[in-house]
Amino acid sequence: MTGGRAAGRDRDERPGRGDRTRARILRHAMDIASLEGLEGLTIGRLAGELKVSKSGLFAHFGSKEELRLAVVSAAVELFVAQVVRPSMATAPGLPRLLALCENWLGYSERRVFPGGCFLYSVGAEYDARPGRVRDALAASKRDWMALYEQTIRDAQRLGELDPGVDPRQLAFELDALVNAANSAALLLDDEHAYDRALSAIRARLDGAAVPGAPAPPAPG
Template sequence: MSPRKSVAETRRTRERIIDRSVAIASVEGLEGLTIGRLATDLGMSKAGVLGHFGTKESLQLAALEGASETFSRTVWEPAADAAPGLARLRALCELWITYLERERGAFPGGCIFTTAAVEFDARGGPVRDAVARLYAFWRRRLIHDLRLAVQAGDLAADTDPEQVAFELIGLYTGLNQAIQLMGDREAPGRTRRALDRLLAPAR
C-alpha cells in the first residue's frame, strides 16, 4: 500500500468512527461512547478504534467536533449567502428548525449538543469546556446578526440583541425537547410563530 493510500484509508476510518460516535452520542450521550461498542458496530478491533483516539475523552471531543461540522454544514453555511442581518437570521432560524426536525441520519436521537449540555453542564473538564465554547460561539454569531438588523432598522431600535439571542437558544432547546420527548408534530409550526413575534420587523 502506498503512503498516500495509507493516509487516505486512515482518514476514512477515523471519519467512520466519528460518524458512528456522533450517532450513538445523540441517543445515549457522550458517556455512552465505548471503545467496545464502536468496535462491534464498525467491525473493528478495540485496538483499531483506540489507535485513532487514545482515550475516551479524545473520542468524545472528536465526536463533538464532527457534530459541529455537520451543524455548520446544515445550518450556518446554507444561510451564509443571505443578506447580513434580519434576512440571514430568518434563513438561519428556518434551517435550524429543519435540522432539528429532519436531520436523523447523523443525529438519530436529536440534537447532540442539547444532550451534551445536560450531560456535562455540572462537570468540569475539557468536554464540558468544549460544549460551552460551541454554545458561546453560536450565541455570538446570533448577536452579531441581531445587532446588524437593529443598525439597519429591520428590528426595533430598543431591541436587546443579547436578550433575543438568549431567547432564540431557549426556543430551539424547547423545540428539540418537544420533538424528541413529546413527539409533538406541531412544535415546528409553533416555533415559527414564536419567531415571527421575536423577530418582528420594525414598524
C-alpha cells in the same frame, strides 16, 4: 520495481483510508451519543459494532476522552455545515436571523442526528460536569449565541430591528424557542412543535422590527 510502486501506492492510499475509517467511526459515535449520551461511548463498543480492532481505535483517538472530544468537534462541524453556512448565504440582517432559526429547526426536524440536536442532548449531559468536554461544548454554544447576537446587531444597523432591543436578550429567546421545539418533538412526539416555534419566532421578530421595515421572507 513493480513491488516498489505498489508499496508506494499503498503508502499513498493509507492516509485516505485512515481518514475514511475515522469519519465512519465518528459518524457512528455521534449517532450513539445523540441518543444515549457520550457516556454510552466506549472503545470496546465501537470496535465491536464497527468490526474494527481496539488497537485501531486507540491509534485514531488515544483515549476515551480524546474520542469524546473528537465526537464533539465532528458534531460541531456538521452543525455548521447544516445550519450556519446555508444561513450565511442569506442577506445580512433580519433575513439571516430568520434563516439561522429556520435552518436550526430544519436540522433537528430532519434528524441529522437520530436524537435530534446532538449539542442540545450532550450539552444537558455535561452542563454541570467540569472538564475538557464541557469546555468544548460551552465554547460551541458561546460561538452560536455570539452569531445570533451579531446578526441581531447587523439587523439593527440596517434599520430593520428596533435599536432598543437588547441583542443578548433576543438571542436568548430565539435559542430557547428552537430548543423547546427540539425537546417537544422528541419527548412528546409533537409533530407540530417546529411549526409552533417558527410562528413564535416570526411573531417575536415582527414585534421587534422597525415599523415599515420589509418583513423577512416566508419560510422555505
